[in-house]
Amino acid sequence: MRKKVIFRGVTLPYLLLAPQLLITLVFFFWPAGMAVWQSTLREDAFGLSTEFVAFENFTDLFRDPIYLNAAWNTVVFSSAVTALALGSALFLAVQADKHIRGARVYKTLLIWPYAVAPALAAVLWLFIFHPSIGLVGKALAVIGVEWDFRLNGGQAMTMVIIAAAWKQVSYNFIFFLAGLQSIPTSVLEAAAIDGARPIRRFWTVIFPLLSPTAFFLLVVNLVYAFFDTFGVIHALTRGGPGNATETLIYKVYVDGVQNLNFGSSAAQSVILMVIVIGLTAVQFRFIERRVHY
Amino acid sequence: MSATIDVQRLAAASRRRRARERVMTHAALILGVMIFALPIWITLIGSTHDTDTIGRGDVPLLPGSEAFNNYARAWSEGGGGRNTFSVPASTMLLNSLTMALIIAGGKIAISLLSAFAVVFFAFPFRMFFFWMIFITLMLPVEVRIIPTFQVMTDLALINTMTGLTLPLIASATATLLFRQFFLTIPDEYVEAAKVDGAGPMRFFKDVVLPLSVTSMAALFVIQFIYGWNQYLWPLLMVSDRDLETVIVGLTKMIGIGDAQNEWNLIMTTAVFALLPPVLVVVLMQRWFIKGLTETEK
Numbered sequence: 001m002r003k004k005v006i007f008r009g010v011t012l013p014y015l016l017l018a019p020q021l022l023i024t025l026v027f028f029f030w031p032a033g034m035a036v037w038q039s040t041l042r043e044d045a046f047g048l049s050t051e052f053v054a055f056e057n058f059t060d061l062f063r064d065p066i067y068l069n070a071a072w073n074t075v076v077f078s079s080a081v082t083a084l085a086l087g088s089a090l091f092l093a094v095q096a097d098k099h100i101r102g103a104r105v106y107k108t109l110l111i112w113p114y115a116v117a118p119a120l121a122a123v124l125w126l127f128i129f130h131p132s133i134g135l136v137g138k139a140l141a142v143i144g145v146e147w148d149f150r151l152n153g154g155q156a157m158t159m160v161i162i163a164a165a166w167k168q169v170s171y172n173f174i175f176f177l178a179g180l181q182s183i184p185t186s187v188l189e190a191a192a193i194d195g196a197r198p199i200r201r202f203w204t205v206i207f208p209l210l211s212p213t214a215f216f217l218l219v220v221n222l223v224y225a226f227f228d229t230f231g232v233i234h235a236l237t238r239g240g241p242g243n244a245t246e247t248l249i250y251k252v253y254v255d256g257v258q259n260l261n262f263g264s265s266a267a268q269s270v271i272l273m274v275i276v277i278g279l280t281a282v283q284f285r286f287i288e289r290r291v292h293y
Numbered sequence: 294m295s296a297t298i299d300v301q302r303l304a305a306a307s308r309r310r311r312a313r314e315r316v317m318t319h320a321a322l323i324l325g326v327m328i329f330a331l332p333i334w335i336t337l338i339g340s341t342h343d344t345d346t347i348g349r350g351d352v353p354l355l356p357g358s359e360a361f362n363n364y365a366r367a368w369s370e371g372g373g374g375r376n377t378f379s380v381p382a383s384t385m386l387l388n389s390l391t392m393a394l395i396i397a398g399g400k401i402a403i404s405l406l407s408a409f410a411v412v413f414f415a416f417p418f419r420m421f422f423f424w425m426i427f428i429t430l431m432l433p434v435e436v437r438i439i440p441t442f443q444v445m446t447d448l449a450l451i452n453t454m455t456g457l458t459l460p461l462i463a464s465a466t467a468t469l470l471f472r473q474f475f476l477t478i479p480d481e482y483v484e485a486a487k488v489d490g491a492g493p494m495r496f497f498k499d500v501v502l503p504l505s506v507t508s509m510a511a512l513f514v515i516q517f518i519y520g521w522n523q524y525l526w527p528l529l530m531v532s533d534r535d536l537e538t539v540i541v542g543l544t545k546m547i548g549i550g551d552a553q554n555e556w557n558l559i560m561t562t563a564v565f566a567l568l569p570p571v572l573v574v575v576l577m578q579r580w581f582i583k584g585l586t587e588t589e590k
């Protein structure tokens with residue numbers, strides 16, 4: 001789609017585009033290109049010489065048990081965060097969509113966590129699950145659970161999942177609620193007249209109509225869990241204990257910023273870029289379809 | 294006779310069922326609200342007690358008497374880990390506010406201009422440039438940490454507000470949103486402007502800008518929160534504590550040895566860090582929902 005009536009002039013549009021393009025080139029394309037180039041290089045231990053190693057950084061990564069562990073952690077973490085955040089948001093949205101008193105108040109009280117930074121969400125949950133000062137942390141000790149997420153990898157993973165999912169529920173809630181409100185009441189009334197009970201009505205009528213929203217949110221949540229949760233992990237566990245909560249994003253940071261292993265960090269960046277490109281492509285292909293839906 | 298009784302009984306049963314459903318709905322929503330509010334409640338309460346009460350692990354559930362002291366100290370001195378340099382919350386909040394405003398304002402300004410160019414002009418490589426902006430969606434900072442850091446070092450932008458904000462100003466989502474909106478502006482408006490002899494910039498100022506106010510407000514809410522909540526980027530770019538932002542500064546207050554943490558001041562700073570973006574969402578709720586559901590399409 002484009003305008004039929006347009007302004008003439010060639011210099012002006014380039015001038016208008018210049019600021020955006022300059023920032024894009026200098027801070028996006030140039031570093032991305034460097035990442036690809038560096039991923040084929042290797043520095044010696046003293047940083048004195050660099051040699052071209054083609055794909056060796058990549059093949060090394062896929063043989064490295066620590067990298068494979070980070071990949072597995074990412075899968076566990078992302079699927080748990082996505083399932084938890086989508087499930088509870090859908091449940092709450094269905095409740096809030098009913099004609100009840102105070103629906104607006106509930107809505108306001110459920111959307112504000114969107115504004116909380118992932119790292120800040122981590123700090124808030126730390127106050128609750130801290131083994132010596134936290135409400136739940138201490139209660140768990142009283143009932144005999146040896147709770148210390150700083151020592152136990154499984155517990156650490158549970159913590160980062162809760163903090164990351166908690167923050168994302170309100171985003172999903174807003175979209176599910178908008179989706180529910182766009183379902184025509186006539187469809188729901190027809191189902192009710194046919195005698196379908198609420199739960200059956202939900203699975204046979206409402207849920208199929210919501211599935212485009214659900215699929216869109218699935219992709220958005222995966223992207224969030226992959227890339228936006230660095231703050232949660234950095235603030236809560238630093239990838240530990242051991243490497244129990246080290247995800248792919250966290251490992252790029254550790255290898256690049258702390259271990260100064262540039263070749264490997266660049267190779268990991270390239271792998272992540274491929275993943276983002278894949279997820280974004282899926283998201284946009286699907287949205288094209290949703291427009292015609 | 295018996296038929297009417299049946300009808301009454303059925304009606305009563307269905308009324309009871311509906312009442313039961315209503316109670317369940319409220320119960321579920323209240324539980325949800327409480328799960329969201331619990332961490333905030335604990336934090337608010339924690340910010341009103343002294344260090345020792347929290348450090349002992351008494352986990353207070355009701356407000357204490359130290360609120361004024363805590364907030365005054367966190368605001369003007371800072372604190373937290375006793376063995377680290379402390380940065381006053383007022384400094385960190387000012388840095389976060391400056392960063393968030395520059396990012397939100399900058400994104401809106403340059404995206405308005407580029408969307409205007411793409412929609413209202415015909416020039417060589419128009420779509421090529423449009424796709425170039427679009428592709429930045431696929432290159433978040435998180436996936437190219439080291440090379441971006443090297444570029445920033447080469448440009449001497451480490452530890453500057455420019456370095457903290459400029460690279461985050463490029464915005465594919467804002468450009469897409471404005472482009473979509475501009476496409477709905479009727480061609481007649483452009484024709485009328487041309488007949489009146491108005492140039493493109495005059496048209497931009499007198500027609501496009503006033504029409505875009507709603508979209509700009511909606512985008513502002515989303516981008517302000519995006520800017521305020523930045524974590525990895527300031528963590529990499531800033532080591533100078535005068536430039537510390539509040540989200541990163543807060544996590545730095547939590548030391549390794551937890552006995553030394555001044556939890557009351559950490560919780561107070563958490564409240565400070567939380568308040569501005571939450572207020573923006575709650576007070577600008579209508580713009581917020583519009584911005585969120587429209588930018589993500």
